[in-house]
Amino acid sequence: MRMRRSLQWIRRAAAIGACSLVMLPMSAAPVLAAGTTLPVQAGGGTPDQAVQADLFFPGTITVDVGDSISWADGSGEAHTISFGTPPSTPGGPDLAPAGSTSYDGSAFTSSGLLLPIPGTKYTLTFSKEGTYNYQCLIHPVSMHGTVVVQAAGAAYPTSQTTYKAASDPQLTAAITAGEAALASQPVTSKANGDGTTTYFENGGWGDGKSYTLERFGAQNLAIHSGDTVVWTQKDPNENHTVTFLNNGQDVPFTLPDGSINPQAAAPAGGKVYSGSGYVNSGLLVPNQAYSLTFDKAGTYQYECLIHDDLGMKAEITVSAAAASTPAQVPAQMPNTGAGGGSTSLAWLGLMLFGLLGLGTGVQKLAKQRG
Numbered sequence: 436m437r438m439r440r441s442l443q444w445i446r447r448a449a450a451i452g453a454c455s456l457v458m459l460p461m462s463a464a465p466v467l468a469a470g471t472t473l474p475v476q477a478g479g480g481t482p483d484q485a486v487q488a489d490l491f492f493p494g495t496i497t498v499d500v501g502d503s504i505s506w507a508d509g510s511g512e513a514h515t516i517s518f519g520t521p522p523s524t525p526g527g528p529d530l531a532p533a534g535s536t537s538y539d540g541s542a543f544t545s546s547g548l549l550l551p552i553p554g555t556k557y558t559l560t561f562s563k564e565g566t567y568n569y570q571c572l573i574h575p576v577s578m579h580g581t582v583v584v585q586a587a588g589a590a591y592p593t594s595q596t597t598y599k600a601a602s603d604p605q606l607t608a609a610i611t612a613g614e615a616a617l618a619s620q621p622v623t624s625k626a627n628g629d630g631t632t633t634y635f636e637n638g639g640w641g642d643g644k645s646y647t648l649e650r651f652g653a654q655n656l657a658i659h660s661g662d663t664v665v666w667t668q669k670d671p672n673e674n675h676t677v678t679f680l681n682n683g684q685d686v687p688f689t690l691p692d693g694s695i696n697p698q699a700a701a702p703a704g705g706k707v708y709s710g711s712g713y714v715n716s717g718l719l720v721p722n723q724a725y726s727l728t729f730d731k732a733g734t735y736q737y738e739c740l741i742h743d744d745l746g747m748k749a750e751i752t753v754s755a756a757a758a759s760t761p762a763q764v765p766a767q768m769p770n771t772g773a774g775g776g777s778t779s780l781a782w783l784g785l786m787l788f789g790l791l792g793l794g795t796g797v798q799k800l801a802k803q804r805g
């Protein structure tokens with residue numbers, strides 16, 4: 436069970452760098468040092484994992500020479516604690532542990548994957564005075580921290596002695612902002628010349644500063660056969676996929692050796708979804724869009740192959756083509772031929788505005804009702 440959980444977290448952790456084929460090792464074993472050990476929390480999130488806070492808590496911490504910091508993951512995703520410049524590797528950052536259990540500001544020193552499993556920690560002892568910045572290599576856009584190392588025996592800032600990550604105003608602010616964003620995810624649409632509609636929604640969204648939404652823009656989207664949905668990945672800190680699986684199919688994001696599964700990262704299935712088969716956007720990097728047209732009525736589940744364990748799953752309900760379903764006209768429109776004069780004209784106008792180009796079916800309908 437524990438191993439299975441670990442693999443799931445690694446899948447998430449691997450959500451960095453398009454088509455990266457970086458080996459993903461297990462995190463380094465913690466080593467306790469002499470001196471005081473102070474805790475720092477990496478990330479945070481809502482209980483349902485829909486909103487993640489991509490920050491360190493506290494963002495800046497002061498220790499003395501000889502002290503240690505122990506990082507634990509407070510979120511639903513894996514992170515790294517990485518000091519200095521990582522060696523450049525093709526396709527993405529090197530997520531392997533690096534350096535020793537002590538840091539003096541020189542060598543690149545990294546935790547490797549810090550997994551969100553209770554009890555997992557990364558501990559580093561600071562041996563030299565200085566101000567050291569670090570980052571999470573998986574969420575480098577927003578996850579930056581600073582360690583100030585003072586002379587041995589120097590007093591800590593008084594604000595630090597009462598600090599509790601769980602009540603950090605920055606964590607509260609990130610979660611609050613993320614929840615507000617989650618509740619206001621826009622879905623827009625555009626009527627096409629052929630009578631179909633194109634819908635636009637987020638395929639992931641974050642502000643790139645404090646929060647990440649591990650949800651699609653719409654949990655349930657109702658469309659008609661012939662319509663198109665366009666997902667745009669709008670989170671600078673993440674990658675996602677939009678994936679329709681066959682019944683019972685599982686496409687893990689990473690392979691047992693830790694590399695990214697090429698099947699998960701590569702687009703598959705073409706531009707039209709007909710209610711079955713494996714259809715995948717492939718890895719969507721920030722600002723990348725994916726468009727899919729639906730031509731068969733039904734209700735279809737899809738997911739992000741990277742963040743399905745965080746609940747990043749949604750549904751699309753496709754009903755028969757709009758032209759053959761006049762009942763889909765908005766409810767406030769008259770639905771009998773009894774009305775006359777301006778009401779009918781307004782209705783006709785809206786019909787033409789909304790369903791322009793639907794062809795003879797609509798014209799016949801308008802005549803019947805006029």
Ligand SMILES: [Cu+2]
Nearest residue numbers: 675739741742
């Ligand atoms: Cu995702």
